[in-house]
Amino acid sequence: EVQLVESGGGLVQPGGSLRLSCAASGFTFSSYSMNWVRQAPGKGLEWVSYISSSSSTIYYADSVKGRFTISRDNAKNSLYLQMNSLRDEDTAVYYCARVGIAVAGVGYFDYWGQGTLVTVSS
């Protein structure tokens, strides 16, 4: 059974940093591209970042470019999101999501974790 379990969320002041983790199991993690997608309270879904299976290709949403860094450790079956210079508008539930079928670009998301809440507030 595919499982994605996020951790690392919490309350942080504006300008602060946080590192999210996503532990994957039930599939060959090193064969799949992964993403972070977020959802502000009561709002819709916003894609944040993508990383290919070998980490050779990385994309970011314009809203987080230069502040967030995605990475992965295939030996540990883990995905990460380092978030710096956090802003109020980064407050959201952050989901890790697996890409369903490899396509040019990001693709669609066939499995999602339960999410971890990041609250940016003073």
Added chain:
Amino acid sequence: DIVMTQSPDSLAVSLGERATINCKSSQSVLYSSNNKNYLAWYQQKPGQPPKLLIYWASTRESGVPDRFSGSGSGTDFTLTISSLQAEDVAVYYCQQYYSTPPIFGPGTKVDIK
């Protein structure tokens, strides 16, 4: 970036009746080299993560009930729930993956009338 719109914002349908959700992209998401529409549909129930229902605009994900179907091509797409069940109460999102960044529609809330 491609802009995704959905209509209606919300709808209420009687149990057993048909629910229809529309999704429109600001440019075609049909890739001519493989004749595939790069469009997915998700269902999100309260307090849960999104769940993939449909990809390639009309391919049902494994385990998804056949009352869910997707149709359309180019810029106009439809998700149909042929006979609404109580467990289908949720917000439904379309998503284009034709280009980066992938963009989700704003969502359509489906309730029971």
